[in-house]
Amino acid sequence: MSRIGEIVETMSTGFVAESFELNQPPALGSLILVQSGSIHLYAVVTYGRTAGLDPSRHAVRQGTDMVSDAAIYREHPELEHTLRTEFGAALVGLAVDRVIRQHLPAQPPPLHYSVQTAPADEVRRFTDQLQYLRLLLQTRGEVPSLQVLAANLREVFQQRGEDHDWLDRAAREVATLLKGDHEALLTVLYAIDPGEQTGGARP
Amino acid sequence: MPLKLGHISQQMYGMVQRIADLTPEQEQFIALAQALLRSVDPDALRQKLDAQLSQRRRIPWLVATPRGSLCDSASAPALPSDYRVIGTDASSMPPDRHSSVRYYVLNVGYAAIRYGSLPHATLDSRSQLCFRDEELYLFPERRDVPVEGTLLGARMEVEAVRILREVVPPVAMPTLALRDGPLILWTLQNESTAVQERLLDDLLETLSFLRQARVPVGGYISFSDSHDVTNSLRVWLCQGQLNACDHCDDPQRELCLALAKIHDRELFGFLADGERSELFSSSSQVLQAYGDQQVDFMYLNVGGEIARIEVPRWVGSDAALLGLLHAGTLDQCWRSSGFPPYPPALQEAHEQAAITPTERGLVEEMLARALARRGQRILRSAKDDSKRRRGV
Secondary structure, X not given: OOEEEEEEEEEOOEEEEEEOOOOOOOOOXXXXXXXXXXXXXXXXXXXXXXXEOOOOOOOXXXXXXXXXXXXXXXXXXXXXXXXXXXXXXXXXEEEEOOEEEOOOOOOOOOOOOEEEEOOHHHHHHHHOOOOHHHHHHOOOOOOOHHHHHHHHHHHHHHHOOOOHHXXXXXXXXXXXXXXXXXXXXXXXXXXHOOOOOOOOOOO | OOOOHHHHHHHHHHHHHHHHHHHHHHHHHHHHHHHHHHHOOHHHHHHHHHXXXXXXXXXXXXXXXXXXXXXXXXXXXXXXOXXXXXXXXXXXXXXXXXXXXXXXXXXXXXXXXXXXXXXXXXXXXXXXXXXXXXXXXXXXXXXXXXXXXXXXXXXXXXXHHHOHHHHOOOOOOOEXXXXXXXXXXXXXXXXXXXXXXXXXXXXXXXXXXXXHHOOOEEEEEOOOOOOHHHHHHHHHHOOOOOOOHHHOOOOOHHHHHHHOOOOHXXXXXXXXXXXXXXXXXXXXXXXXXXXXXXXEEEEEEXXXXXXXXXXXXHHHOOHHHHHHHHHHHHHHHHOOOOOOOOOHHHHHHHHHHOOOHHHHHHHHHHHHHHHHHOOOOOOEOHXXXXXXXXXX
16 A cells, blocks of 8 residues: 545545645546544545645646646746645445445544555455445536546456456446436446457446 | 725826826837936946045935946856756734734745756745744844834845745755845835844845855846936936926936936846846945945846846856856746746745735734633724724
8 A cells, every 4th residue: 555645625425635746646436545543444536636736826837839748847846836636535435354344434534644545455355345336426526426437447447457257247236226327327338348359348 | 885986987097198198208218318328438427426425415316336337238148957046035924003912923935946957846934923022122122123114024024035044055056046125125224223233134144154155146126116227327417416406407307307207127128138237336325234245236137027136246246156146037037937027936935925814814813812721812902993893
């Protein structure tokens, strides 16, 4: 596990964290962890954003004909301190004594606690169950919940070593959850189709 | 709404008309002033100014004595590939006369930015709650001369330079320092020598430190209001008494009075992008308290405006240091995202130094709470109380 950010806003349904790396929030839909005492809280990244550290200072164009992209950051080292990258996450479960439960925790994670990446074995253990997808579908935020859900399925599929069986099982779970909304179901299924090269879930 | 915007709007029409009418005439006078600048013999001007100043005749304006030519300009030398710039700025929460608790807050911000092979930036501030007698009074032993108004402003300016002693690293890398505002603290010119010396002590010590460290420092003044050089041209034109303009019938009178309306930044509008003027020394009385740390100034076309840069004489007389300051200041402006440009190191120093209204309120609240824990409370004047309540 590696620390990737610090919680700067927290609530019962999720939190906002400031990323340690500018322009490098964790991947949309990826599973992340917060350790609060003996409890592991699991969350899914719902958005990433980079903007001025001070909300009253908008980012302005810094590039010139000669300086662009990464070179802008080399020529303006102060940008590392005047910009910040934040990401939001929806809480989807917890583990107490390694027993995983997929519901909202009783307490939001503490402010200023560290956010960590979830290692592959944790991802595998947590996503063996799929009830957390119900919580993900109910998120309301910057990115539509269907896209967050699809991004999560793509991320987990990769982290589980392109586990096609798992993706098929997840797709069926999504089909059950969205059985009353055909268009929404198609939106998710198209977004998680890994393509013909690897096969996988097909709408 | 007590401010009658309708009345203001009507008067504004007349104001705009007046500015529009004067613009062509002003441009014509600027051209004449620039021609005069090119024609005046600097040695003769120096002699005339020296004669006036040494005879203690009162020159009613601040004037500038050219240290070289009047109208020569210089381009910037090449900048080292790796260099560092340190920008500083300061702000304060002044003492509240309407409060029973006397204190003020100083906040000095700085931005130390390294360019080149290992780019890096440090943006930080030093915040200080000043409440002891030695901080509240210039002469604490007799609780005399409170630090407020102009004197607090001067202390702030000094702190913005003094912080350089803490943040200039002992690493041999070309480094220049910029502070947002003047190095010539002219607001102190009407204070007693004792007050000037007490306040300037830290500034002069810091300038000595920077001289030892070979770090050129510049006071960067954007949109300067100065008339020092145009005033010198008025002295040059004047054939009679300097303070008897009402009775003057000299044929040059019209040009002389027009010069009074021309800023130095307009006079030096002929500088090409990146060029600086020659150095000038100021007649500001406060410089008498600077001893061997005299400060001169120059004008620099930073690409969009003519900025005034105040520099210690040891910088101006050392081609390498002056070149580093000139080239580094320009490089800063070229890196600016705004137009007219402004050095990013100063912009970030300002951001670090600024105290927001919310923060001011928080300091007051923190103090009130801390006192309440000791069973004390802050008493306020009836006037202040009524302003806060604003009851109807």
